[in-house]
Amino acid sequence: MSKVKLIIKCLTNISFVCYPFIIYLSLRYQEIKLAIFYLAALFILRLLTLPNILVSMRWLAKITAFIGLSLLLSSWLFSQHQILFYYPVMVNVVFLITFGYSLSQPQTIVEKFARIKDANLPPKAIKYTRKVTICWCLFFMLNGSIALITCLINNLYWWTMYNGLISYILIGTLMVGEWLIRQQIKQ
Template identity: 50%
Template sequence: MKKTLTLISGLLMLLYPLLVYFSLGQVSPSTLAFGLVLLALIRGASAIKTPGMPLQVAILLALAGILYIQGNVAWLRYYPVLINLTMLTVFAYSLWRGPSVIERLARLSEPNLPAAGVAYTRKVTQVWCGFFMLNGSIALWTARFASWDHWTLYNGGIAYLLMGTLMAGEWILRQRIRTKQ
């Protein structure tokens, strides 16, 4: 059941910009607020122990409350900004307090990670921090100044493409480094 909830909540989070876009003018702000509360509950039930998840749930609930009280759907645009800020906070904190987020992930498949691997994962975590800063800044710009079409295009498409490109590029680099060792 928990895996199903995790899958559903992850899919809904990926589709968030598209769901918002296609609900504009079709669904009342109070109904959207109720949807955000449901999403927060599903998200929390599926992965509350994941780093940053309690903050993501709190953000969803805060947005739901603001949306319900003010009835202004423009607040929905700020969710990607806040998620990037959350991820930046989690990744940066892990650099400060250790082990880094990427090191923790690497140790899932390689528990005895050598010192060179730890240094590499630290650098990758720093790159992700830079990504979250840049992506969050662009998401903020689209939230404040772009049309709904452009906001959706960036936050529901281009941002994921950039993230996937970074993941693929890092994987390719990692394979090259491993073959040289």
């Protein structure tokens, strides 16, 4: 990967994680149009520089970028900054649909990730990946619901705190918890 692509990837990833704080600061300092322009440029860069990843994850990255661009454009056209609050909700919905749909397929999305490390998963591991996929579906439902509530109460501070901090702590906790459980199961 070239240095330019690596810098763009790092910049876009950091910015997307900081999305709630970018919105918060832009509204606080009345620079929402600047934030919309900046985020739109990042979403476009994201579309142009998507890494070689699993097809399903590449699709997820594209659809979330298009959703982000759509919300930014709608917010700009209608001068309604509240539209921007719905990006975390939509991301959770897209992930829920993707993970949920994979449950109806021979391989779940979690199994596909697991097969990157070990192509020959035993039946017990396949069953486990299905349970992990269900767990992530439940997480996306809960996280998306809380994100929606933060949009509906229309409190910028709580929207930012939940979507920019608390939800990431919950994601990290789920990932670490699942990893710990997986280590115990392996033994």
